[in-house]
Amino acid sequence: MVLTTDKLIHVLEQHGIKTSYQRLQVLEYLSNDNTHPTADTIFQNIHKDSPVISKATVYNTLKLFAEKGIITTMIADKFETRYDFVTEDHGHFICNSCGKIFNFNYDYNKKYSDLKGFQIEKEEIVLKGICKDCQNKK
Ligand SMILES: [Zn+2]
Ligand SMILES: [Zn+2]
Numbered sequence: 759m760v761l762t763t764d765k766l767i768h769v770l771e772q773h774g775i776k777t778s779y780q781r782l783q784v785l786e787y788l789s790n791d792n793t794h795p796t797a798d799t800i801f802q803n804i805h806k807d808s809p810v811i812s813k814a815t816v817y818n819t820l821k822l823f824a825e826k827g828i829i830t831t832m833i834a835d836k837f838e839t840r841y842d843f844v845t846e847d848h849g850h851f852i853c854n855s856c857g858k859i860f861n862f863n864y865d866y867n868k869k870y871s872d873l874k875g876f877q878i879e880k881e882e883i884v885l886k887g888i889c890k891d892c893q894n895k896k
Pocket of ligand 1: 853854855856857858888889890891892
């Protein structure tokens with residue numbers, strides 16, 4: 759998903775976030791990286807091109823984006839929190855060998871007969887296994 763700067767500014771505005779150069783940098787990075795990066799990976803990559811950006815800025819920006827619903831977060835057991843710009847319903851496949859996380863289309867049906875009366879706030883489907891690349895390496 760490659761978005762123009764105009765589109766990215768629009769995304770920020772839609773979510774009630776004031777545009778700043780650094781927020782745009784973080785959002786642009788996320789729109790280009792669909793590997794569900796950790797906060798640290800995001801910071802390292804942005805920092806390479808713009809050494810002035812601080813870790814705190816990146817972490818605070820990610821927190822803000824997650825609060826406003828621009829990105830979703832997920833925790834994949836031994837891995838750190840991962841950030842995901844795709845907010846439409848989708849499932850995740852986690853490779854047990856390389857740790858990569860892949861998106862796939864998944865329609866959540868929101869019908870869980872055993873959970874009558876429960877309020878569901880987040881649905882996550884996580885599959886685990888060995889991805890194609892890792893299988894081919896064997
Ligand atoms: Zn793999
Ligand atoms: Zn995802």
